Amino acid sequence: MYRDPPTLSWPFSSLLISSVWIPMAAMEAEKEEIHVLMVSFSAQGHINPLLQLGKRLISKGLHVTLATTELVRHRMLQSSSSAISAGAGIQLAFFSDGFSLDYDRGSNIDHFMDTFGAAGPVNLSALIAGRKFSCIICNPFVPWVADVAAEHGIPCAMLWIQPAMLFAIYYRFYNNLNPFPTSENHSMTVELPGIPVLKTEDLPSFVLPSNPFGSFQKLLAGLFQNMNKMKWVLCNSFYELEKDAVDSMSEINPIRPIGPLVPPAILGEDQDNDVGIEMWKSEDRCIEWLNRQPPSSVIYISFGSLFVLSEKQMGSIATALKNIKRPFLWVVKPPDGPKKSGDHGQPPLGFSEETKGQGLIVAWSPQTKVLLHPSIGCFLSHCGWNSTLEAFANGVPVIAFPQWTDQPTNAKLIADVLRVGVRLRPNQEDGLVSHKEVERCIEEVMSGPGSEEFKKNAAELKVAAREAVANGGSSDRNIQLFVDEIIANCVVER
Incomplete structure (x- = not known):
């Protein structure tokens, strides 16, 4: 990987x-x-x-x-x-x-x-x-x-x-x-x-x-x-x-x-x-789960097929999700090959059980179907360009969590140019995004003062993409x- x-x-x-x-x-x-x-x-x-x-x-x-x-x-x-x-x-x-x-x-x-x-x-x-x-x-x-x-x-x-x-x-x-x-x-x-x-x-x-x-x-x-x-x-x-x-x-x-x-x-x-093509098998059960959620309520989280987050960063995201108590669908791709001591990129032990009634974790999702689903409220994304375009074309607001290559510039486009979402800001001390920052951005996009502007701008992009x-x-x-x-x-x- x-x-x-x-x-x-x-x-x-x-x-x-x-x-x-x-x-x-x-x-x-x-x-x-x-x-x-x-x-x-x-x-x-x-x-x-x-x-x-x-x-x-x-x-x-x-x-x-x-x-x-x-x-x-x-x-x-x-x-x-x-x-x-x-x-x-x-x-x-x-x-x-x-x-x-x-x-x-x-x-x-x-x-x-x-x-x-x-x-x-x-x-x-x-x-x-x-x-x-x-x-x-x-x-x-x-x-x-x-x-x-x-x-x-x-x-x-x-x-x-x-x-x-x-x-x-x-x-x-x-x-x-x-x-x-x-x-x-x-x-x-x-x-x-x-x-x-x-x-x-x-x-x-x-x-x-x-x-x-x-x-x-x-x-x-x-x-x-x-x-x-x-x-x-x-x-x-x-x-x-x-x-x-x-x-x-x-x-x-x-x-x-x-x-x-x-x-x-x-x-x-x-x-x-x-x-x-799909190089990993999707778990279609997430669509059945989404069918049971209220409209525009679910936080969809996926960081693509290449990047792996650290153990501490996964922990911060997990804590934020528990604290906000909103439904979430989190794609967590398992590590390639045999698991080794110290492997990261996975939620903390016990997280799935603690949030059983709140969210769903899958190894891979049918993203096209997910982003089309009316229950999706926002997309917490690494900002790979394909995922970003899919969010734009679906009219879904984005919480940008860029890592490398083109992603920081895509995040600039999302948050500052097009105004269809916000960008997570890491701590200057350790480079990690705290659980409080994740919580702040989720609330800002889902129900904050700027949420209606994000939704309006995203809806306009959806029309422009189709035209x-x-x-x-x-x-x-x-x-x-x-x-x-x-x-x-x-x-x-x-």
Whole structure:
């Protein structure tokens, strides 16, 4: 399991290419042969946005294959997950990341990323050989895919799976366009075009001098200093959500919002056409439990699939939940592998029994169904971008508990920019969030003076998200533009 530091546009009826008009009829004929390959890092939160994009590309008439590592296939089989519904039409392919299935990829992240960066290109290239793809789409943590695509003469796109604001921050940081905190001035504020003023606590952890992961620094620097390898940059966000950040990049390195790429049920679409994977088995009994709770009463708590909280922090959250006496649904993923002495990430002993009539603890939840449920009042979240988008698209207020990577910036967006929730503040002494702080934030979001504003703003985001992906919406137009350009590129080549 990955852990923090050891302490731890418009559619066109025709396109003008090289001064030659290409009628849509010819493009429709070409579309039948167009096959897109999507390549993902082996994390559920990286794969699912690509699958949602793949489903939308299929709806535009393209063929889609998703390639990821053998580890994902192994975990899917273990969780008895039906990875993709029968009607989705997305093919799956797998390649080796250079490690055996039983290797603990979280034991040394830098070693894993370096090895994967060496073995991945060779194994992916072998998978591509002999097959005809018109475009390859990668996500940020496999940037070497662009080099593989170039070797095979295939144009490459990147799906940026974090907010457009993060893309703008990283681009300016890794290309030295603006000043950022240093070891000598680690508390400076950062002012960037189209982005609110950011304190150190609002910045993504990878741009801070305290970042301990050298492999991510190298990977992101290589990505953002070589963006010319990407013919297109797509973003899992929507224009109405991040207008200023998107516009700020228009003259530097344009980014096209095509999201939110979330399950269709969240957007009011047919949930039978859903597509996605679960690498851990969900406990559906939580829905039966939610059915018995009053409307807007339940605190939903989930910190995603990667991060593990300390024993003391879990204790603080548990104490707060007992004290506030509100119903809660808490997702606590068990530790990977055999339990060792000193393992944390679990509630205190006896907590389940003490709160038996108040809450429910599950190892993994069907989050789409949970956030759609009328009994949910707020979401206490680590602020991973997928979970954040799902909360926005459901109109659910958020209590932000960011840990690393993009999460602090997402929390800034939630609490200070969009005003759809609050942010937990840790003690300066030990870096822990006290039970009193957890209690304060829960009460503020659920029934405090600002709670109605949070609910109103969240409800407006829900409407905006649905309008963006609807036929003719801003994200739908950008996807259509992307499809038209892939088709035009194929026609010109032939």
